[in-house]
Amino acid sequence: NKKGFIFDLDGVIVDTAKYHFLAWQKLAKGLDINFTEKENEQLKGVSRVRSLEKILTWGNKTISDQLFQDLMGKKNEEYLGYIAEMDDSEILPDVPRVLQYLKTNKQPISLGSASKNARTILERVHIISDFDAIVDGNDVSKAKPDPEVFLIAAKEINMKPEDCIVFEDSVAGVEAANAANMISIGIGSKDVLGHADYVFNDFTEMSDDFLKSLIEN
């Protein structure tokens, strides 16, 4: 039996949301916008362009296209500075166990991330070789909640959408997985991810038996 297992990156494999937050916060401060952690929650899984648009809307600011582009570049530079310091210790608990279980059972594994920095991050934490396919922000034209990223991720590992399982931490990402007709597994709080087929606080709560049942059903 074979299923396609598709992993989101930020918030599922590593916690880079804290670095996105620091970088966006610095940018917002420069624009005299007060940007909170609660607002940052709404940027999870959302593309870089869309994130900046939202921050500007919240801060009631309009800026020129030129400045918009400059700020996007600056934000990414700041973010890359944090990424450069990452190592294996930042892989979230039990992610290696789950990947190992799936590999041992010969299940195809794909990445489906909105980030344009996905490959850099996977290399930094040394798990890039665990993925049979990597689909990220460079490969899509429509951002989550559009299902495009997961549909391409499935195609790359030759799996039909209905035979795929998606691990996601964001509201938009779970919506995307559902729209793709895949099984959605929320990683995080039930309050936020109630629209997922299953929700676990983190991978330590997901047993090998549960993974086995996903493969066999």
Ligand code: G16
């Ligand atoms: C991630 C984050 C988002 C971020 C987006 C784009 O998505 O959750 O907060 O805005 O990528 O990232 P970048 O600026 O690196 O291209 P995911 O889908 O991995 O959770």
Ligand code: MG
């Ligand atoms: Mg995410």
